[in-house]
Each structure stands twice: as C-alpha cells, then as structure tokens.
Amino acid sequence: MNRYVLLVLMAIMTLSCNTNDDGLEGVEVRSTLIADDVLYGAGREGINKENFVITNTNDWDNLAAKMNAVNNATQNFTETDIDFSKYTVIAVFDEVRPTGGYDISLEIKETTNRTLVKISNTGPSIGSGATTVVTQPYVIRKIQKTDLPVVFN
Numbered sequence: 001m002n003r004y005v006l007l008v009l010m011a012i013m014t015l016s017c018n019t020n021d022d023g024l025e026g027v028e029v030r031s032t033l034i035a036d037d038v039l040y041g042a043g044r045e046g047i048n049k050e051n052f053v054i055t056n057t058n059d060w061d062n063l064a065a066k067m068n069a070v071n072n073a074t075q076n077f078t079e080t081d082i083d084f085s086k087y088t089v090i091a092v093f094d095e096v097r098p099t100g101g102y103d104i105s106l107e108i109k110e111t112t113n114r115t116l117v118k119i120s121n122t123g124p125s126i127g128s129g130a131t132t133v134v135t136q137p138y139v140i141r142k143i144q145k146t147d148l149p150v151v152f153n
Contacts, residue, residue: 026109026116031141034089035077036104038135041070043096047136051117051152054089055145057082063091067138077140088145092119092152093138099124100131104139115143115150 039045045066054060060082067073074080082089094104101124109116121137 026111029108029110029115029143031090031106031108031143032078034079034140034142035073036139037073037076038100038102038137039067039070039073039093040133040135042134043136045069045073045136047093047138049095050093051119052089052091052093053150054082054084054091056084060084060089079142082142084145086145087142088150089140089142090117090150091138091140092117094121094136096134096136097123098132098134100133100135102135102137104137106139106141108141108143110146110148113148115146115148117150117152119152 039047046069047063047066052059052063054063064074064080090106090108092104092106094102103122105120105122107118107120109118
C-alpha cells in the first residue's frame with residue numbers, strides 16, 4: 001500500500017512542476033539593458049501601454065522619434081545604434097501613471113519554440129514620497145537575434 005501512495009505522490013509532484021506548455025522551464029536569455037526609465041510627456045509621445053519586438057532600423061528609429069517627441073528620452077540610452085542582423089530589441093511601455101515610483105522589470109527565457117518575456121510591474125510604496133509628476137515607465141532590452149516568436153505575459 002505504501003508503494004502505491006509513494007507512486008501517486010511522485011506522479012503529483014511531477015505533474016505540478018512549474019513548466020510552460022513546451023514542457024520546459026526555459027533557459028534564461030542573456031540581454032543587454034538599453035534603457036529603464038520613464039517618459040515625462042504625460043502621454044503626448046503617443047505611445048500606448050504596448051510591447052514591441054523590434055527587428056529593423058526603421059522601426060527602431062520610429063520608436064526613438066516618438067519617445068523624443070516631448071523630451072530627449074534617448075539621450076540616456078546605453079546605445080542607439082543597433083545591428084539588427086545580430087540583435088532583436090524588446091521594448092515594454094507601461095500605461096501613463098499619475099505619479100512617479102512605478103517600474104517595469106523583464107525576465108526573458110527561451111524554450112524550443114518561443115521566447116517568453118515575463119513582465120513585472122511595481123508601484124510606489126505607501127509613504128515613499130513618489131513624485132507627483134505624470135510618468136510612463138518603460139524598459140528596453142537587446143537580445144541575440146531570434147527567429148522564434150516572442151510571447152509576452
């Protein structure tokens with residue numbers, strides 16, 4: 001009887017492991033931070049809460065131009081000249097927020113058939129003294145070029 005209980009427990013533990021639908025946890029993708037900041041244009045840049053996968057210079061330049069519509073947001077980027085034959089850019093923009101203190105972080109993993117981007121948002125803690133300036137958090141990271149579909153969650 002104990003043997004059957006042990007087999008059932010092992011089966012439950014195996015099935016409840018934290019895996020995605022590929023049957024793999026995924027391998028963390030090495031990425032380079034280009035920017036982790038906020039826009040201060042109160043939404044006048046015209047960028048909604050969106051996730052971008054940028055694979056060419058034209059799309060990259062268009063995004064930079066939108067970001068710079070109100071303030072020179074790209075002046076603090078770690079790099080602006082991306083070699084899209086080698087890299088893909090992941091850009092995540094939060095919604096426009098009424099105060100400062102909001103942030104976005106990304107966890108990027110790759111499975112056999114997709115690149116998974118987990119987005120985590122944090123807000124100001126109570127009593128943190130967050131600025132009363134309207135902000136729009138964003139984060140931009142560069143990864144090795146991939147032909148796998150990018151899935152955000």
